[in-house]
Each structure stands twice: as structure tokens, then as C-alpha cells.
Amino acid sequence: MKYASGFLVAVLLILNVSEASSAVRITNDRGGLIARYIVRYQRLASSGQSVIIDGLCASACTMVLSALPRDKICVTSRATLGFHAAWTYGANGRASADPEATLMLYSTYPRPVRRWIALRGGLTPRTIFLSGKSLQEMYRPC
Numbered sequence: 001m002k003y004a005s006g007f008l009v010a011v012l013l014i015l016n017v018s019e020a021s022s023a024v025r026i027t028n029d030r031g032g033l034i035a036r037y038i039v040r041y042q043r044l045a046s047s048g049q050s051v052i053i054d055g056l057c058a059s060a061c062t063m064v065l066s067a068l069p070r071d072k073i074c075v076t077s078r079a080t081l082g083f084h085a086a087w088t089y090g091a092n093g094r095a096s097a098d099p100e101a102t103l104m105l106y107s108t109y110p111r112p113v114r115r116w117i118a119l120r121g122g123l124t125p126r127t128i129f130l131s132g133k134s135l136q137e138m139y140r141p142c
Helices: 002-014 034-047 059-067 099-108 111-119 132-138
Strands: 023-029 050-058 073-075 080-083 087-089 095-097 128-131
Touching (some): 023 059, 034 059, 050 059, 059 080, 059 099, 099 111, 111 128, 111 132, 128 132
Parallel strands (some): 023 050, 050 080
Antiparallel strands (some): 087 095
16 A cells, blocks of 8 residues: 555655756656656656657557646657556566556546556556557657
């Protein structure tokens, strides 16, 4: 529960955005530890920079959709977002899906993304990919 509460507080903090003019390009980001992305996206949101998604943005990388306003994100024809359930590691070192963290992660995504995910069975251990026309209908092409 402490993890979930901390996660929610961190996500709310990254939603505070200021203005600037440069852009960060995401080209091949397979994700990683959620905590690292929270810190990364807090800094990005505070800087006011925009994001160009120009390749793979998977797993924790997709939290950028929650961290920045839609008008600060654009996608190229090569952009692909990969979504799956949040993971945790047990005492034995085995990874398993974390339902509470997954629900919190899902709830932070913008409504069109949540709808797209829900139509594909939700966030599960299997990765689902959003790209092409479907993605460009949700985010501005660049």
C-alpha cells in the first residue's frame, strides 16, 4: 500500500508543468523501473519541454502520456507505444504482475488511451502496441 500511495503522489507531482521551447525525442525506449521514470518525467514536466515520440516507447516510458499535456506530445509515423501490467519482484526475485500498481498506472493515462487499452483486454502481462493511425488520432503528428 505504501508503494501505491507513493506512486500516486509522484504521478500527481509530475502533472505540474511550466513553459519552455525545446523538445526531447524518444526513439527506442523499452522502459524500466517506474521510480526512475517518475523522476525523469518530473524534470521534463518542470522544464516545459515537448516530447517527440519517434520510435518505441514501451513499459514505464509510456508514463510520459500522464506526465505531459497532450499539446506537448507529438508522434511520428514511426512511433509505437507498448503497454503492459506493472510488475513487482517477490522475495524470491520472481517478477509478477502487481494489480494495485497496474490500476494506478492505468488510471493516470488520458481517457482515449485508457479506452484503447480497455478494448484490448486491459493491462496484462502481455504487451499491447499502439501505433499508426490509431495513435495519430490521439496525438498530434509531427
